[in-house]
Amino acid sequence: MTDIILSVENLTMRFGGIVAVNDLSFTAERGKISALIGPNGAGKTTVFNCITGFYKPTSGTIRLRHTEQEWQLERLNDFRIAKVAKVARTFQNIRLFPGMTALENLMVAQHNALMRASGYTFLGLFGVPSYRAAEKAAIDLARDWLDRIGLLARADDAAGNLPYGDQRRLEIARAMCTLPALLCLDEPAAGLNARESGELNELLLRIRADYGTSILLIEHDMSVVMEVSDHITVLDYGVKIAEGTPRQIRDDPKVIAAYLGADEDEAIAVMEGET
Amino acid sequence: MVAAASTSSKPTRGVDAAFIVKKAVISALVALVLFSLMIGVRTEAGSDGQLTYWTRFGDLAAMVATVFVGSIVIELLRHWWGPVETVRVVPPSATKALSFAGRALVPVLLIFTFLVPVIFYNERYILDLGILVLTYVMLGWGLNIVVGLAGLLDLGYVAFYAVGAYSYALLATTFGWSFWMCLPLAGILAAFFGILLGFPVLRLRGDYLAIVTLAFGEIIRLVLLNWQSLTGGPNGVSGIPRPTMFGIPLTPGDDGLAALLGIEFSPTHRIVFLFYLIFGLALITNWATIRLRRLPIGRAWEALREDEVACRALGINTTTTKLTAFAIGAMFGGFAGACFVTRQGFISPESFTFHESALVLAIVVLGGMGSQLGVALAALALIGGFELFRGLEQFRMLVFGMAMVLLMIWRPRGLIGHRAPTVFLERNQAISSDLVKEGAG
Numbered sequence: 213m214t215d216i217i218l219s220v221e222n223l224t225m226r227f228g229g230i231v232a233v234n235d236l237s238f239t240a241e242r243g244k245i246s247a248l249i250g251p252n253g254a255g256k257t258t259v260f261n262c263i264t265g266f267y268k269p270t271s272g273t274i275r276l277r278h279t280e281q282e283w284q285l286e287r288l289n290d291f292r293i294a295k296v297a298k299v300a301r302t303f304q305n306i307r308l309f310p311g312m313t314a315l316e317n318l319m320v321a322q323h324n325a326l327m328r329a330s331g332y333t334f335l336g337l338f339g340v341p342s343y344r345a346a347e348k349a350a351i352d353l354a355r356d357w358l359d360r361i362g363l364l365a366r367a368d369d370a371a372g373n374l375p376y377g378d379q380r381r382l383e384i385a386r387a388m389c390t391l392p393a394l395l396c397l398d399e400p401a402a403g404l405n406a407r408e409s410g411e412l413n414e415l416l417l418r419i420r421a422d423y424g425t426s427i428l429l430i431e432h433d434m435s436v437v438m439e440v441s442d443h444i445t446v447l448d449y450g451v452k453i454a455e456g457t458p459r460q461i462r463d464d465p466k467v468i469a470a471y472l473g474a475d476e477d478e479a480i481a482v483m484e485g486e487t
Numbered sequence: 488m489v490a491a492a493s494t495s496s497k498p499t500r501g502v503d504a505a506f507i508v509k510k511a512v513i514s515a516l517v518a519l520v521l522f523s524l525m526i527g528v529r530t531e532a533g534s535d536g537q538l539t540y541w542t543r544f545g546d547l548a549a550m551v552a553t554v555f556v557g558s559i560v561i562e563l564l565r566h567w568w569g570p571v572e573t574v575r576v577v578p579p580s581a582t583k584a585l586s587f588a589g590r591a592l593v594p595v596l597l598i599f600t601f602l603v604p605v606i607f608y609n610e611r612y613i614l615d616l617g618i619l620v621l622t623y624v625m626l627g628w629g630l631n632i633v634v635g636l637a638g639l640l641d642l643g644y645v646a647f648y649a650v651g652a653y654s655y656a657l658l659a660t661t662f663g664w665s666f667w668m669c670l671p672l673a674g675i676l677a678a679f680f681g682i683l684l685g686f687p688v689l690r691l692r693g694d695y696l697a698i699v700t701l702a703f704g705e706i707i708r709l710v711l712l713n714w715q716s717l718t719g720g721p722n723g724v725s726g727i728p729r730p731t732m733f734g735i736p737l738t739p740g741d742d743g744l745a746a747l748l749g750i751e752f753s754p755t756h757r758i759v760f761l762f763y764l765i766f767g768l769a770l771i772t773n774w775a776t777i778r779l780r781r782l783p784i785g786r787a788w789e790a791l792r793e794d795e796v797a798c799r800a801l802g803i804n805t806t807t808t809k810l811t812a813f814a815i816g817a818m819f820g821g822f823a824g825a826c827f828v829t830r831q832g833f834i835s836p837e838s839f840t841f842h843e844s845a846l847v848l849a850i851v852v853l854g855g856m857g858s859q860l861g862v863a864l865a866a867l868a869l870i871g872g873f874e875l876f877r878g879l880e881q882f883r884m885l886v887f888g889m890a891m892v893l894l895m896i897w898r899p900r901g902l903i904g905h906r907a908p909t910v911f912l913e914r915n916q917a918i919s920s921d922l923v924k925e926g927a928g
């Protein structure tokens with residue numbers, strides 16, 4: 213039996229007349245990288261926003277299971293999904309804190325742990341040793357992540373000053389600093405060049421290997437999806453049209469047609485070019 | 488100067504004469520339309536009630552010409568000084584000297600402030616002014632938490648100043664409690680009102696937040712004005728006891744401080760004591776703010792200003808984060824209010840008009856949102872400047888408006904616009920102001 217961390221059941225999201233997601237069901241396995249792909253406007257980001265509490269789904273259930281507990285995410289408040297249920301996310305349009313340094317960005321991510329350690333500010337105000345130790349540990353964790361993403365030398369630079377690719381990786385590191393059980397990445401390879409997207413693949417695989425974090429990935433870049441995903445769900449007009457292993461998806465004519473419009477010949481050519 | 492500026496990589500720095508003239512002409516036209524009735528035609532009721540009028544086209548022409556020339560001058564100034572680039576217009580050697588001066592500035596200011604009562608012992612006016620400036624420094628630091636750090640535009644800050652002042656005044660006069668008991672209570676009550684304001688405005692951002700906070704400030708003032716039985720209405724509260732030095736009154740009596748020390752009594756003692764009292768409170772405020780900024784709560788405030796959505800995605804409770812910013816900012820305002828009352832010995836709702844909110848906000852914006860030193864300098868410049876130009880009477884405001892406009896053109900992010908990081912690994916380098924967000928709420 214497979215070990216499921218996230219199961220989305222009959223999720224529907226309507227905006228007025230638009231049905232962005234229609235009766236979608238899929239699951240993500242613990243410790244695996246699951247991908248959600250589909251053409252632009254298919255509803256992928258909407259699914260993420262429902263999972264992470266930014267939208268309240270019109271109907272459907274989103275179950276998250278880990279550490280022998282189960283949460284129904286659609287019933288939790290936005291910030292509690294990250295705080296209690298331990299779901300972290302990145303955004304399609306990077307949302308760092310541009311005026312804060314790379315290090316500060318990673319410190320803000322550890323807010324809840326540090327808040328507890330600072331006795332909800334009262335103890336921290338007077339610099340009690342236990343808080344200082346906790347802060348040092350937080351800095352060490354941040355330093356470790358900066359090292360992993362190759363940004364240690366730029367720790368004290370404003371996040372808004374970093375090159376685009378670095379910002380993408382910093383956002384992933386920031387999400388990881390919340391120590392999530394499920395990491396949701398919205399098009400992490402968008403705007404990256406070939407070398408950078410290769411580095412991203414490595415980063416994702418290392419996160420899976422070192423932390424066992426389950427990853428849910430939205431991606432447009434086929435090279436990333438095909439290389440790192442264990443399981444792929446394909447979405448088109450808010451409806452699931454296929455799912456399976458990368459190999460199965462690659463050869464599925466329905467996917468090729470949906471993904472690249474009606475022109476199947478061109479589609480196949482592009483798919484082969486990618487591999 | 489100009490050479491250094493032109494070497495930096497910036498598109499055009501040439502003067503676009505056509506654009507400037509066009510802008511000046513438009514400004515002059517607007518002025519013509521606006522002033523033609525206000526200045527050009529003058530009406531008055533004649534001796535037997537009929538309306539007489541006469542024209543003053545000469546004055547009107549002068550006004551329009553001033554606007555035209557002024558517009559050109561401002562555009563040119565903007566070109567030469569403007570924030571067209573944030574990098575230096577000053578050569579590197581001068582920058583170094585400046586940064587040294589900058590580092591020396593804080594200790595020099597502290598020592599100077601400490602010595603003010605010694606140097607100006609015989610000049611009551613300067614001491615009073617010093618107390619006033621320190622009160623505004625405190626108010627500025629309080630509002631700085633809300634506006635500068637958390638990025639929540641609060642136009643009703645005077646409400647907390649008023650709550651602190653009235654709490655102190657009423658507690659001290661009704662129960663006869665001492666200054667040291669009333670002061671923390673005034674702060675706590677103000678913080679409570681901060682939370683009270685915080686709740687309804689949690690979901691509001693930007694302009695909407697500004698308008699609701701502005702209304703809140705007015706509501707508090709109107710309540711103070713109309714709740715006659717409690718606040719004395721427009722007559723205010725008088726006979727507020729003066730602070731004692733830990734129980735020792737500063738009076739000419741036998742048990743007064745002067746008698747105890749065996750020196751001759753002078754009313755200046757009380758002023759000097761008040762000066763140090765407010766100075767001490769301001770320093771505590773500053774210490775607390777600097778510490779809070781480096782604690783998780785302070786970082787969350789700044790993160791909230793930078794990007795609220797990202798904060799929520801990181802599991803930060805934005806509700807409590809906003810409420811604590813309102814509460815702590817309000818608490819400092821409450822302390823300042825209590826100080827104000829002890830200095831005056833009398834308060835009425837007149838002291839808490841929107842004008843005060845605007846002044847404190849001007850201090851924060853002028854100082855550079857988020858910068859403690861900037862706020863202190865701005866309070867000194869604004870309050871001190873107000874007094875300096877007292878001789879100009881009604882033109883004072885005009886001079887001030889102009890000075891503010893010029894300063895905002897020159898340094899749109901305030902006197903100290905850059906941001907100091909709260910934690911660093913190797914280099915503690917300032918962050919350029921154009922990366923730092925102002926906050927949407």
Ligand SMILES: Nc1ncnc2c1ncn2[C@@H]1O[C@H](COP(=O)(O)OP(=O)(O)O)[C@@H](O)[C@H]1O
Binds near residue numbers: 230232
């Ligand atoms: N907040 C919203 N209000 C209205 N329509 C929305 C909203 N968010 C998404 N949509 C619509 O839902 C559909 C799916 O969008 P999205 O989830 O962003 O697609 P994808 O991420 O797959 O490109 C689009 O038609 C989009 O216009």
Ligand SMILES: [Mg+2]
Binds near residue numbers: 256257258304
């Ligand atoms: Mg999307």
